[in-house]
Amino acid sequence: MDCRQTKKEMGNEDLPSIYSLTLDIAYKKGSRIINRDAWAISRYDTPNEIMANDSKTMDRLKLEFYGKTYKGQKHLIIKGVRSKKVVGKVNRTAL
Numbered sequence: 001m002d003c004r005q006t007k008k009e010m011g012n013e014d015l016p017s018i019y020s021l022t023l024d025i026a027y028k029k030g031s032r033i034i035n036r037d038a039w040a041i042s043r044y045d046t047p048n049e050i051m052a053n054d055s056k057t058m059d060r061l062k063l064e065f066y067g068k069t070y071k072g073q074k075h076l077i078i079k080g081v082r083s084k085k086v087v088g089k090v091n092r093t094a095l
Helices: 047-053 055-066
Strands: 017-029 032-042 075-089
Touching: 017 047, 017 055, 032 055, 032 075, 047 055, 047 075, 055 075
Parallel strands: none
Antiparallel strands: 017 032, 017 075
16 A cells, blocks of 8 residues: 555545543432543444443443442443544444
């Protein structure tokens, strides 16, 4: 491949974007509902898509808010996306 080719010529415009997100999170610990904000890096940009499809991000957020030793039910809800920034594109091999 010639080093003079641009990204558009290589066909990267059809790849999905990767987003840096600031999220509004609600989680239940005991009988209390706690609202916090958190960050995430994901291919998905809506709360429903993240909760349904991005298990790695959801597991990281549960670990961040509940810790390793919490024994009860771990209910975590993404209420909204506060900010969204495109940081790159998905690798062609990751599709």
